[in-house]
Amino acid sequence: MSSKNDRALRFYNEVLGLERLHYGIWLSEDELSIEKLKEAQERYENYIIDNIPENVKTILDVGCGTGILTKRLISFGYHVEGLSPDIHQKRIFTENISAPFHHLAFENFSKTDQYDCMIMSESAQYISIEKLFKNAKRSLKKNGYLMICDYFVLKNASGELSKSGHDYEAFMDHIKNAEFTIVSEDDLTERVTKTLDLGKNFVEKALLALEIGTEKIRDRHPNISRFLLRLFKKKIEKFNQQIQLLDSCEFIKNKTYRFILMQANS
Numbered sequence: 001m002s003s004k005n006d007r008a009l010r011f012y013n014e015v016l017g018l019e020r021l022h023y024g025i026w027l028s029e030d031e032l033s034i035e036k037l038k039e040a041q042e043r044y045e046n047y048i049i050d051n052i053p054e055n056v057k058t059i060l061d062v063g064c065g066t067g068i069l070t071k072r073l074i075s076f077g078y079h080v081e082g083l084s085p086d087i088h089q090k091r092i093f094t095e096n097i098s099a100p101f102h103h104l105a106f107e108n109f110s111k112t113d114q115y116d117c118m119i120m121s122e123s124a125q126y127i128s129i130e131k132l133f134k135n136a137k138r139s140l141k142k143n144g145y146l147m148i149c150d151y152f153v154l155k156n157a158s159g160e161l162s163k164s165g166h167d168y169e170a171f172m173d174h175i176k177n178a179e180f181t182i183v184s185e186d187d188l189t190e191r192v193t194k195t196l197d198l199g200k201n202f203v204e205k206a207l208l209a210l211e212i213g214t215e216k217i218r219d220r221h222p223n224i225s226r227f228l229l230r231l232f233k234k235k236i237e238k239f240n241q242q243i244q245l246l247d248s249c250e251f252i253k254n255k256t257y258r259f260i261l262m263q264a265n266s
């Protein structure tokens, strides 16, 4: 687990050139562009920072990605540590940030009584609910805060979008059982989905470019084209299913994107 290497996140980082690995909070008037996505991602980080309770000094950034948020938190004077099981993120983080980095999955993290606050920015979905609360409770100081910003799966969700993320109701039920109290909650769903619209635009344009680029070959060699289509049928079907993940209407139907701030009961 400690050498985990997330290829999807590497794609965003290395191919699309995005330093940040999270959605973003968009304004309704924003056009769909990479520049606006970067602004939305920065707005999202500001939102997180603005919501950190006043007395917090020490923070664990759980699933810290490339460490952009960690860096910003440090610039605001917080004492921050990063954690990620991803070997590629470890390299980027340690090259750019002089803060402690824990290279492991949060499920295996066992520090006791260390932090005033833990931030899980789009990383809670990767951590089993049981371990998430158990390890958070143990590593937080008395009455410490757990801040989660992530998407969850709604009741009766179906299709590809029901396959990733924790079940929202089960997660909320677990908060009480795990002896945390909700301090505040915000539904950000409608404000983040333009990230998906942008992704969908990007894929559709790439497909159109492929279609135009291969037109001549398809016209000249129709039999070979049909053969290749048959050969890659399964892959094409899988790709069409995956594209559903970028459909913002489907996302709104099946998912909810939440900010949740909790405090550990003493």
Ligand SMILES: C[S@@+](CC[C@H](N)C(=O)[O-])C[C@H]1O[C@@H](n2cnc3c(N)ncnc32)[C@H](O)[C@@H]1O
Pocket (backbone or CB within 6 Å): 006, 009, 020, 021, 022, 062, 063, 064, 065, 066, 069, 083, 084, 085, 086, 089, 104, 105, 106, 107, 120, 121, 122, 123, 126, 127
């Ligand atoms: C979508 S990225 C979010 C990164 C960053 N927090 C941000 O907001 O840009 C998910 C992060 O969770 C990390 N992650 C995946 N599984 C994890 C686990 N079991 N424990 C802790 N972090 C995990 C990934 O390596 C990655 O850093």
